[in-house]
Amino acid sequence: ETGVTQTPRHLVMGMTNKKSLKCEQHLGHNAMYWYKQSAKKPLELMFVYSLEERVENNSVPSRFSPECPNSSHLFLHLHTLQPEDSALYLCASSPGGKDTDTQYFGPGTRLTVL
Amino acid sequence: AQKITQTQPGMFVQEKEAVTLDCTYDTSDQSYGLFWYKQPSSGEMIFLIYQGSYDEQNATEGRYSLNFQKARKSANLVISASQLGDSAMYFCAMREGHTGGFKTIFGAGTRLFVKA
16 A cells, blocks of 8 residues: 555544544655544644654643554544544654655544544 | 635636635745645545745646745645546645744635536
8 A cells, every 4th residue: 555544434433432543654754643624624733743752742632642653653542532523533644844844644534423 | 823824715617727726824934835735525635736935936736836926925826727626625734944843734725616
């Protein structure tokens, strides 16, 4: 596979469930990102990892827990979510953090919290 | 103040015509990158084109070109010969060199409708 892949593509979960989103990049990049995209709101950066170390954490509630076991894989662990957490969750990767570094996105996971 | 402003929530264009999507930005950095992404209804953000702040020529990628006017801080996307498949949301984005770190700032987007 090439580019950035995300699984699952769609997820429906109850507020008491625990689930995980997975992202994998095949581009040899060093940085990976989680974004949240809600209806009628700009893209919100959630977490950034560079060389498996978290470098950005934008005041995200603790019910979202990221994990980056290596530079190719990124997870977002979800627990006790709220209905307002329903959104499209996009993963991205980039070579690094320079202003010239293009981010490449995965297809997203559309999450619905009941 | 918003760092990236896209003033057109929606745009219509006739198939085969050209269309310009507006983007203005605000930064005090000398080094920055400007990006345009396309997001079809499927959700994936597709990278279209990049312009560096030090690039003297406007970037072009196939039917996409970026009209970069540095003094006006604008980075408009021009799509030539529109196709039905161009109907999508389009996002302008910026990465700042010295202050931005890993952050990419996105605009609110413009929804483009291509009419047959």
